[in-house]
Amino acid sequence: MTDLNMQQGGVSNEELLELVKLFDGFSQASTTFSQSYRMLEQRITLLQHQLQEQAEVLLRTQSFLTSVLENTPAGIIVVNMKGEIRLFNSEAERLTGLDADHVRGKRYHEVFDYPITEPLSAIFTLNNGTLIGNREKELIQREGKTLPVRFSTSWVHNAEGERMGVLEVFEDLRDFRDLQQKIQRKNNLASLGEMAAQVAHELRNPLAGVLGFAQFMLEDLPEDNSTRPYAERIVSGVRDIDFIASRLLEFTHPVNPQFEKVDLIRLIEDEVELIRTEANTQDRQEGEVQITVSLPDENVPVTCDPLLIKQVLLNILKNALIAVDGSGKIHTSLRWDMFKNRVFIRVKDTGIGIDAENLSKIFNPFFTTRSKGTGLGLSMVKKTIDVHDGEIVVESTRGEGSMFSIELMITRYS
Secondary structure (H helix, E strand, C coil): CHHHHHHCCCCCHHHHHHHHHHHHHHHHHHHHHHHHHHHHHHHHHHHHHHHHHHHHHHHHHHHHHHHHHHHCCCEEEEEECCCEEEEECHHHHHHHCCCHHHHCCCEHHHHCCCCCCCCCCHHHHHHHCCCCCCEEEEEECHHHCEEEEEEEEEEEECCCCCEEEEEEEEEECHHHHHHHHHHHHHHHHHHHHHHHHHHHHHHHHHHHHHHHHHHHHHHHCCCCCCCHHHHHHHHHHHHHHHHHHHHHHHHHCCCCCCCEEECHHHHHHHHHHHHHHHHHCCCCCCCCEEEEEECCCCCCCEEECHHHHHHHHHHHHHHHHHHHCCCEEEEEEEEEECCCCEEEEEEEECCCCCCHHHCCCCCCCCCCCCCCCCCCHHHHHHHHHHHCCCEEEEEEECCCEEEEEEEEECCCCC
16 A cells, blocks of 8 residues: 555655755754854944944044144144145134135145245145255235244155155244344343443543532632533533433342232332322322222232332333323223232323334333433333343333233242
8 A cells, every 4th residue: 555655656754754854954054054144143243343433433533633733732734745735723724814614625825825946835845845844934824914933844644654745834933033032132131231330330430520520610600600500500410420320330230129928909009199199299280180090809919029119110100190291191900810820010091102113112221202311210110020020011002192011920939
């Protein structure tokens, strides 16, 4: 019967066994494939996590580098090998007055008109292959204005070491040049002081002789003698010269401040009251010169020499009183800046002002625009502020008045 069924198309036991083996093999292969697929999925998931972490690290690094470039206190411009500006940081915007979005993508020579044959820009390095190091130039700003800068160039490379463009870095030289001028001015003053001291010493001996002889003449001349006025003028003139020589010697002597804690509010009040009294005793009607003061409520003791600072303030107030010429306003103010450890004193007047060409000269010895001035008052003021490690600046417009600003340290550190 079994043989008959097989003959009629049935499946033998051997074939069934073979079929079962095939199914077992397929099942095992399917299981292996499923396991491999899961392992592949895990591997892909791990790679995705690693790529995401690397992307985050790259993003943080890029953000850090961007922050560094944007906050670097130097202008940075990067051009590609075509001369197109690819990077223009915020300091470059500030120094040039140009907007990064406006210049980015433009060719360098379209923004800055420097000759390509002279070592004045990144384009010179790009065209000639020569790097520029610590060279000075006038940076072209908006509307054709210029700014003194020190700059240098270097190549930008990719990971394979191939050149991708040129980096130009530049920094503002104005503060550096101001410092150079201050140093030069101090050197000039030192030399002038030595010469002035010698001149003053040489003058005083013959002046004493001239004064003695002139006084003898006055004693021998009767009051009604026609030559007596000339002798009196000689005596007066010699005394004026002697006064100038004395002030000159005073200027040449070193200033040795005696530092102590000072109530600056009280000091300013006293000096303002002195100048107010002087203003009211100079044949003026009371109120013609308005002298006011603005002081903070809280006192912060300043370490300084009170006598020297009084002389400074009184000198400036007297100059203001002369400048208003009988009618005007003088205002003195005091302000603290605890974060900077500084105090600021300002004296502002509505007087005749100072010509623009004289502003840089007013602290020079012997410079004066007054017929009876010695030109040493403001020089002594500057010298005193310098030994206090302070600063004094003046702002003035002819016909509108002047403002002297003094900056001192609140505390001196030993």
